[in-house]
Amino acid sequence: MRRLPPLSAVRVFEAAARHGNFTRAAEELGMTQAAVSYQIKLLEERLGAPLFRRDKRKVVLTEAGARAAPQITRAFDAIDSAFANVRAEDEGLLVISTSNTFANAWLAWRLGSFQMAHPEMAVRLETSDALVNLEGGEVDCAIRAGRGDWPGLAPDLLLPIDFTPMVSPAFLDRHGPLQPADLLRLPLISPHDPWWTVWLREAGVDVPDGPLRPGVRLDSQAHEGHAAIAAQGVAMLTPFFWRNDLAEGRLVRPFEQISTRGYAYWFVAPVGRRNQPKIKRFREWLLAEIGRERPVPVLESYSARQA
CATH class of the missing domain: 1.10.10.10 (Winged helix-like DNA-binding domain superfamily/Winged helix DNA-binding domain)
Incomplete structure (x- = not known):
């Protein structure tokens, strides 16, 4: 007692x-x-x-x-999580949180196929670059950018984050051919992004400390890529998200070099709720969907870590 x-x-x-x-x-x-x-x-x-x-x-x-x-x-x-699980299951609602970039550049284009495969389940996608609390039960799972080391969450690797400059063919016709150092004088999209300094220094460019130059600041890679397609400047983008635009000629990569800061996109859910049926179904669909486009190393998954 x-x-x-x-x-x-x-x-x-x-x-x-x-x-x-x-x-x-x-x-x-x-x-x-x-x-x-x-x-x-x-x-x-x-x-x-x-x-x-x-x-x-x-x-x-x-x-x-x-x-x-x-x-x-x-x-x-x-206690709150236990009752949140009951409420969520009873409502048949799956709430997914992810960043604006991942939603706009990849997930929003494909989420309908998951909904069609599970018509009994309502799906809500919440987009924000802020980290949401997954322990309270209001959000079931998330796709986050980082190193996969969030306490209490089970991570599955989705996509390594790498980046390289991209421009429209029209922009390149006006300003090319380009050398990496030329980027210091050209209009850059979101020049405040630290990716610029990382890529330029790895390309052997002597980059001064501080902001590169004034420029248009946009709040997500999706907006930056579309601004580049419109020939507004050079954008630092992740090739995976823009491979269709590259293949169809809307964007061009002036340089072969691709850089990374060691981050990746991860699917995460609370450890205790990871195998809740609706979360498990979405995780399996997501890993299979992104795996068809870019295979994920099995050893990086949460399941392999726990073996």
């Missing part, structure tokens, strides 16, 4: 510990500050130990409180 203190008081303690402030905890829980103080007092009396030290206008966790708080927060996260 569990000897649990009142869960209402534990909930108040978790919020107060997380905020470090009774007033903000009260606002989150829809209570008065006096009610929060009362619940904390009840819990301390039940445990026979103080959990907070009152210090003028602020409260500070005691040693006992500091030991308990992280475990209680994890327990509430687990």
Whole structure:
């Protein structure tokens, strides 16, 4: 039999510990500050130990409180995740988060085939370059750019991120043939991007410190590529995303050199929910779809890491 203190008081303690402030905890829980103080007092009396030290206008966790708080927060996260799983399954809704670049340059063009293969499931794609919290259950899975080392998430490698300058044929006709050093004087699309400095220095160009030059700043590679197609300048792009435009002559690669910073796109889901049926179906579809276009090394997958 569990000897649990009142869960209402534990909930108040978790919020107060997380905020470090009774007033903000009260606002989150829809209570008065006096009610929060009362619940904390009840819990301390039940445990026979103080959990907070009152210090003028602020409260500070005691040693006992500091030991308990992280475990209680994890327990509430687990409870929230458990019920989020039930809600999501009952609704038959798969929510996917990814960056603007990956959505616009690849996923949005293909996601309909997954939806058609699973008509019983609603699919919502959320695009943002900010990292979303996958533990709360509001988003089921994500496609992220990085090194695949996010705590609590199971990653599967999708696509290494590399990059090289690209231009339209019309732009090249006006300014070519080009040498790497010529890029320092030509209009660049998103010149603030650190990829420019990496590529130029690997090409042997002496690049001064600081911004390369003023230029148009766009918020995703998808927009940058379309600006390059419109002959607005030189864009630093990932060849995989633009291979059709290269093959059909809308874009040209002036140089053979391709650089990388060691990042990749990864499919990620919380470890405990990775094999939830709807997430598993989408992961398998995604790996197969992108594998037909660019094979993924098996040893980089989460499954191989756990073997």
